[in-house]
Amino acid sequence: MTAASAHAASRGRIDKRHAILDAAITVFARQGYAQACVKEIAAEASVAKPTVYNHLTDKANLFRQAVEAAADALHAENLAALDGLTRPGDDLRAALEDTGRRLLRHHCSERSTALRRLLHAEGTRFPDLLGLPSVDPRTLATALADRLARLCVTGRLRLTDPDRAAEQFLALLTGPVDLRSGYAGRSMTTGEQDGIARAAVDVFLSAYTGSPAPPE
Amino acid sequence: MTAASAHAASRGRIDKRHAILDAAITVFARQGYAQACVKEIAAEASVAKPTVYNHLTDKANLFRQAVEAAADALHAENLAALDGLTRPGDDLRAALEDTGRRLLRHHCSERSTALRRLLHAEGTRFPDLLGLPSVDPRTLATALADRLARLCVTGRLRLTDPDRAAEQFLALLTGPVDLRSGYAGRSMTTGEQDGIARAAVDVFLSAYTGSPAPPE
Amino acid sequence: MTAASAHAASRGRIDKRHAILDAAITVFARQGYAQACVKEIAAEASVAKPTVYNHLTDKANLFRQAVEAAADALHAENLAALDGLTRPGDDLRAALEDTGRRLLRHHCSERSTALRRLLHAEGTRFPDLLGLPSVDPRTLATALADRLARLCVTGRLRLTDPDRAAEQFLALLTGPVDLRSGYAGRSMTTGEQDGIARAAVDVFLSAYTGSPAPPE
Amino acid sequence: MTAASAHAASRGRIDKRHAILDAAITVFARQGYAQACVKEIAAEASVAKPTVYNHLTDKANLFRQAVEAAADALHAENLAALDGLTRPGDDLRAALEDTGRRLLRHHCSERSTALRRLLHAEGTRFPDLLGLPSVDPRTLATALADRLARLCVTGRLRLTDPDRAAEQFLALLTGPVDLRSGYAGRSMTTGEQDGIARAAVDVFLSAYTGSPAPPE
DNA sequence: TATGAATGAGCATTCATTCAT
């Protein structure tokens, strides 16, 4: 076997594993853990059932790996959405709104919704998942708190507890979305999301800035 | 059969139905819909399996009825928590905090947590449940919006969109709780809950009152 | 439910259990433990597969119970074959031959052959079975030794170690049978069996009678 | 390819085949035919699964070849144990006891026990195996009968049916061993074996010698 | 009405066997 073909082969193996994990979240999200059957996941990934077991051992492990992969991806995207806050430029409001909008885009994506549903549903039966940083929502909150603390140091915000402020910012974004979506149902236009983001920033700034929030 | 005994009998029938529904949420909450087996529910209710079917037809219907009953009870409690806002007396802040605390008590209760978990997990497979007023979180939001609108009319608050303000108030309460609890894991002291409620009211008032929020 | 019908019902339950155990040994004997599938056992017993599980929990337990029942039955028959030795009358040779013939009849029966095959095959995986008195071949040997000891006391035999003599008597009976049958294959006429029994008694008596047995 | 390397290669091939067969009996003996999986045999032989198939076609064939090889080896040993009976010298009793002890050593070896277990368990599913001379116990019995017949001709024994006598000699040896071992369980000290061999010879000689067995 | 017993359908998992390399 040449180096190239070896590389191709291991590449193929990784691709297949990826395809299976991808199929897995899709099906798990659609059916739930218990209702999802491995046969269906295999079909969705266009492989035979034992291939799934060859690559991932177990239904439980399949679930874990699939959730972990999805959570990692989403978490990375969310972290990236915070970048604009590190050096916000002149317009803090705009930077916050931009971050808010991006976070809401992710939060409302089908993947994210499905992932949250799965974690809610099966978290108690897979406690190890809840310990993963990319799964624990406090990881994002802490990262946001870091940004807010810098903004406080540079005098752009006035706050005493960055963690609490970060929680509240996130709450003001996702809370209304979750509330309107009911339990994993209705989707939402980007316009609606933007309105929520703007309102969240309004409240946030009026609380954590010397001057009251500007009228709409 | 005398009228009295008929009454007693139907009373017994209702009691048994109640016992079954009670056992059902308990077990469903512990195991999830698919993993819960009717046998276990019957055992928890101390009846035989066919009795469950006699009273409730179906596993699906059993789930529906159990969830509906639990949701109704919780919803009533939540509505009651809003009462203090109708005529808040002098101290609006105190009234809001009290409402916040009470809502958080409910929100953090085991029953409520379990119910949300079940709705998240199975909502898509029981869309009819999501339409129930006591299940739809917008029902509570609307009721709160009503109170806030009155407060606006009486000049205690300054807001243009009571629905949005209500959403945000609820978000500031439950968002931090959910965030810290991870997905249905860690529980929370009442002290923590009270801190969250106070912080929520701080932010809320600073956004929706003329004067800036008082420092902590 | 009347006492009679209750009795009938429990009788029916026992009958069904019996039918399942019966089907089980048949199939296990035909296929071996691992190759036998519960579905086939259920079919042989004319019940549905879950009924087998309702009555007997497990494939392993099914095996255990079936083997135990068969072993008990065979053991009882074998013990009965020893009865003629307790008071042998004038003709000791005839009594021994009769016992020998009866033991060989049992030993050559399809049930007994199948049972020995199963125990040989799966004994290591079901060590608890090997501890059962009706399974342990030493139980029969000891019972025979008891009879031989009585015959020694009454002067009909001359032997110093009844256990060893019993072992040898049984060996002289079953050894040639097993040898000729190959490993659970060829069956054997009763005439052949009788010849073996007579030869066994010849050897046994010449060792343990009139003419002095060699001192050890 | 040179003749030497060809030779080396075919030697390597044979070695590998041997290693596989060796691993096979080990695993088959431990697990039984059906429970043994080819993967485990391959692992025990330190080769990949397809290599097993390359060399031995089939699980069934693998079993056959492995059993046949083991049976051949054991049979050769058993035949060798009979050598001392061809010209027994002065002390017939000693020669018989020596043969008996050696046969019991083999009979009690782990390999032999395992082989018998496998043949008992799977004999009916591999009838061709039962036809092999080294598997058929009558082969050894006949060889022994030959020796006994010679001893009869030379006046050392008095018997009319050498086949029957041979069967009985073997029965007196292996019967007590099998009886005490239960079904594939308890092992046995060489002292115990020697006692059984001596007792077997006692009985055998008292039956097949004109005069009673000579005292020790 | 309440229940012990029975069942049909489904699912996770394993394994002998075969390709492609």
Place this chain on the structure above:
DNA sequence: AATGAATGAATGCTCATTCAT
């Protein structure tokens, strides 16, 4: 010749649901 990967076929077991009592 040897192997990693893939698959079709089976099998043990569970569970929602229905009868018969």
